Each structure stands twice: as C-alpha cells, then as structure tokens.
Amino acid sequence: MKYLQVTVPKGSLCNLNLNVNVGLPPNAVYNIVTDPDNKRVFKNIKEVISRKVLVDEGSRQVVEVEQAAIWRFLWLSGTISIHVLVDQNREDYSMKFKQIKSGFMQRFEGCWKMEPIFIDEELCHPFKPQSVTDYVTCTKGKGRIASKLSLEQLIQPAVIPPPPISWYLRGIMTKTTEMLITDLLAEAARIRKDSGTSEKNSNEHETHDACNIKKRWAMRRKNARLSGTRLSLNSKSC
Known part of the structure; x- marks a missing residue:
C-alpha cells in the first residue's frame, strides 16, 4: 500500500507526505536508507560529492552530505546539487x-520514519x-515483521515561480520521490529473496548490515585522514 499526498502550504513550493508498507523489519529498512553506499540502490543519486560524520554516538549519527541527484519528469532530465545535514537515530x-x-532552495527539509507492522x-x-x-516473545520468534x-x-x-513553472517543478519533486520509493521497494524485495522471510534470518541480516555500515563509516574516515596526510606531505616536498 502506497499513499502520496502533495500539498502547497503558503510560501512554499510543496509539502510531500508519503506512506508505504515495506516487507522488511524497520531495522533493515533503516539500514538501506542510511547506508553510505546506497548509491547502488537509489538510481537518482548520481554522485556523492562528500560525506562527513560529525557526531557518532553509537545508535545516533549526525552526517553532513553533499550529493548530485538526478531528476526526471516527462521527457526531460537533469541534476541538482543537495547539501544537507542528516540526523539519523x-x-x-x-x-x-x-x-x-540556502541557494535556489531556501528550505529543503524533512524526516524519514520506520515503524513496525506485526503481520502475525x-x-x-x-x-x-x-x-x-x-x-x-508471544509468537516464539515465528511472527513476521514488516514496516x-x-x-x-x-x-x-x-x-x-508562478504557474506553470511551479507546477512543473512540483512534478519533478513528486516524480523524484516516487523514484526513491520504487528503488527502495526493489531493494527490499531483493533482500527478502536472498535472506528469506523468517524473523531469525531477518534479524541476522539486519545485524550483519548494521556492522558493515559501521565499518564503512570508520573506513571512510580513515581514508579521509590518510588522504589529508598524503596531501600535506606532497605539499611540503614541492
């Protein structure tokens, strides 16, 4: 079930509200959305220009991300630059x-939220x-969980901008959001196929992915420090 509502509050281009059921537990969906390498999942991410972890408190991270995103609407397409602060918990x-x-966009903000659905x-x-x-506990580990x-x-x-330009831009934003969700659902289907649908397999997959995400964060920070060191040494040798 997918529901997308687009409203136009005074002084804004649009406010998008979307609800969709995903056939994975919240932890697994959260892993997909917050994965630093999720460019492989979301086709509208053309390039991750920079990604810096500012706060890491274990279950909560604050990350500064700049990326180039692809948009498509009707027969046209292009790219836009997005530079955001992400608080993920x-x-x-x-x-x-x-x-x-702020540049072309005075405000660009929002929130993702994943809640459990107890299927059984x-x-x-x-x-x-x-x-x-x-x-x-009550299903003895046999109950399926979706999100x-x-x-x-x-x-x-x-x-x-005035109509019809504002209508056109609103269509671009709506289509881009639909593309994100379509890619997310496709990745969820792939994970279910690879790991099975049992609670045990889902939990094992979630824990494994969470550990991998942590390792990738640490490796990215280490590589960034090493790159900075090499750059400093090269500068001194010139």
Missing part, C-alpha cells in the same frame, strides 16, 4: 534532514504486543 528508526546552505499479530491473541520484543515507512518533505525555493 537507530533508537526510533528516524532520519531527519535539513539543507545547510493474531498469534498473540488475546495479548496485544506493544513492542518488537513483546511480539517476538510502515513515512516521509515528510518540505520544499521552499528562495523565489517561488
């Missing part, structure tokens, strides 16, 4: 983003599980 499976520097909740009757832990993914995104240009 594994405790509640949320990811908030906000534009750092009837196995717990008459008990109603209030958490994933409750659900796993309700929600995205809220506000887009406000420095100067709002």
Whole structure:
C-alpha cells in the first residue's frame, strides 16, 4: 500500500507526505536508507560529492552530505546539487534532514520514519504486543515483521515561480520521490529473496548490515585522514 499526498502550504513550493508498507523489519529498512553506499540502490543519486560524520554516538549519527541527484519528469532530465545535514537515530528508526546552505532552495527539509507492522499479530491473541520484543516473545520468534515507512518533505525555493513553472517543478519533486520509493521497494524485495522471510534470518541480516555500515563509516574516515596526510606531505616536498 502506497499513499502520496502533495500539498502547497503558503510560501512554499510543496509539502510531500508519503506512506508505504515495506516487507522488511524497520531495522533493515533503516539500514538501506542510511547506508553510505546506497548509491547502488537509489538510481537518482548520481554522485556523492562528500560525506562527513560529525557526531557518532553509537545508535545516533549526525552526517553532513553533499550529493548530485538526478531528476526526471516527462521527457526531460537533469541534476541538482543537495547539501544537507542528516540526523539519523537507530533508537526510533528516524532520519531527519535539513539543507545547510540556502541557494535556489531556501528550505529543503524533512524526516524519514520506520515503524513496525506485526503481520502475525493474531498469534498473540488475546495479548496485544506493544513492542518488537513483546511480539517476538508471544509468537516464539515465528511472527513476521514488516514496516510502515513515512516521509515528510518540505520544499521552499528562495523565489517561488508562478504557474506553470511551479507546477512543473512540483512534478519533478513528486516524480523524484516516487523514484526513491520504487528503488527502495526493489531493494527490499531483493533482500527478502536472498535472506528469506523468517524473523531469525531477518534479524541476522539486519545485524550483519548494521556492522558493515559501521565499518564503512570508520573506513571512510580513515581514508579521509590518510588522504589529508598524503596531501600535506606532497605539499611540503614541492
């Protein structure tokens, strides 16, 4: 089930609200969205120009990201530069983003949120599980878990163009969001096929991916430091 609503608050180009069910637990969906190498999943990411982890508190990271994104609408396409600060928290499976520097866009911000869907909740009757832990306990680990993914995104240009240009830009933003979700659902389907749908396999896959993401963050920071060192040595030798 997918639901996308586009509204036009006063003074903005559009406010996108999207809800979609994904056939993976929240932790697995969160791994896809926050993976520093998710360019392989989302086809509209042309290039990650820079990525810097500013805060790492284990379950929470604050990351500065600059990337070039591809947009397509009707028979036209192009690229836009996006420079945002991302606050991602594994405790509640949320990811908030906000534009750092205003240019063409005065405001570009929003939030991803992943919540569990207990597919086999009837196995717990008459008990109603209030958490994933409750659900796993009452179903003896056999209950399937999916996710309700929600995205809220506000887009406000420095100067709002008149119709029909504003309609055209709104269509670009809507289509770009639909592309993101289509790619996400395709990746979720691939993961289900590769790892199976049991709770045990899902949890093992999530833990493995989370560890890999941590390792990639550490490796990127190490490579950045080494590159800076090499650059400094080369400068002194000139």
